Amino acid sequence: MRASIDWSRTRRDLFIKCPRAWYLRYGHQSQSNASKVYPSSRRPWDLMLRAMKEILIERIEDLREGKQWSTLLVEHQLKYALQKNLENSNHNVNKRYSVALLRYANHRMTLLWRCRIIQQLVRKQYPCWYVLDRTEPVSKDARQVYASPDLAILIQKKWHLIRFDMQSAPKNPIDELEANAMVYWAKQQDGFPQRELSYRLHTIGWRRGFWHTETYQPTYQSVHQSIQLLENDCRAMENMYQYGRHNLTLLPLATSSKTCESCSYRSHCPASEGLLHAQQEQKLLQLAHSSQSSKT
Numbered sequence: 414m415r416a417s418i419d420w421s422r423t424r425r426d427l428f429i430k431c432p433r434a435w436y437l438r439y440g441h442q443s444q445s446n447a448s449k450v451y452p453s454s455r456r457p458w459d460l461m462l463r464a465m466k467e468i469l470i471e472r473i474e475d476l477r478e479g480k481q482w483s484t485l486l487v488e489h490q491l492k493y494a495l496q497k498n499l500e501n502s503n504h505n506v507n508k509r510y511s512v513a514l515l516r517y518a519n520h521r522m523t524l525l526w527r528c529r530i531i532q533q534l535v536r537k538q539y540p541c542w543y544v545l546d547r548t549e550p551v552s553k554d555a556r557q558v559y560a561s562p563d564l565a566i567l568i569q570k571k572w573h574l575i576r577f578d579m580q581s582a583p584k585n586p587i588d589e590l591e592a593n594a595m596v597y598w599a600k601q602q603d604g605f606p607q608r609e610l611s612y613r614l615h616t617i618g619w620r621r622g623f624w625h626t627e628t629y630q631p632t633y634q635s636v637h638q639s640i641q642l643l644e645n646d647c648r649a650m651e652n653m654y655q656y657g658r659h660n661l662t663l664l665p666l667a668t669s670s671k672t673c674e675s676c677s678y679r680s681h682c683p684a685s686e687g688l689l690h691a692q693q694e695q696k697l698l699q700l701a702h703s704s705q706s707s708k709t
């Protein structure tokens with residue numbers, strides 16, 4: 414059976430942090446159960462970020478139609494989206510924690526709305542802009558690539574592609590290549606230019622208490638490198654998928670115990686009693702496994 418490996422930044426991020434967790438979330442699903450809806454095993458914190466993103470997009474869509482939300486409406490919508498996400502999860506979150514999550518979401522949303530680019534949209538500074546569907550993939554060699562920006566704004570003959578990250582990882586040189594995947598996506602849509610220099614990229618992400626905006630100028634080379642990154646990732650994921658199918662116990666564990674702290678698979682993982690211990694045990698298992706295979 415061949416794996417259907419899809420690429421997105423979220424998948425890539427998890428794959429790098431812990432191949433086992435990636436396999437359990439994305440690789441383990443068979444084609445038949447992939448479409449079924451199961452309660453989410455994601456952490457309440459991640460569900461808060463997801464709720465925020467949903468409401469941000471709804472709010473910007475309304476802005477496009479000329480409707481502005483009041484503070485009260487923002488709070489109400491966030492509360493509703495958070496409740497909905499928590500109800501569809503297998504976590505029991507007490508009232509106090511859910512109120513705290515809502516407070517975080519409100520705070521971040523308030524600050525995000527003050528970002529320059531959003532304020533320019535509020536002031537109707539640009540006549541041509543679109544809200545895009547992040548769940549809309551493009552195909553690459555029979556794989557689905559989720560790399561759509563959240564917004565595309567035409568500013569002085571250049572398309573500015575914007576992505577919002579509700580929680581950014583620390584800055585990394587690979588960020589620019591990941592951002593360039595937005596151009597790969599845009600070039601496959603009707604109405605967007607083919608020249609890489611016709612774009613400008615912005616990522617707006619929450620990091621260490623602030624919204625940070627990174628801006629990149631894509632070139633032919635940077636987009637090409639981004640596609641190579643994508644291909645390498647998919648190849649590595651496919652190999653890991655095959656490996657996991659044959660021997661889940663030997664799948665590489667997390668690279669840092671910090672990842673385990675927030676992992677929803679922890680209770681059934683060898684790392685539940687400590688990552689270091691589990692890694693040592695896995696090394697012994699690997700040795701036993703390779704000496705057995707050399708005998709056969």
Ligand code: SF4
Pocket residue numbers: 431433434666667672673674676677678679682683684685
């Ligand atoms: S508990 Fe740690 S090692 Fe186990 S799946 Fe989760 S992140 Fe990976």
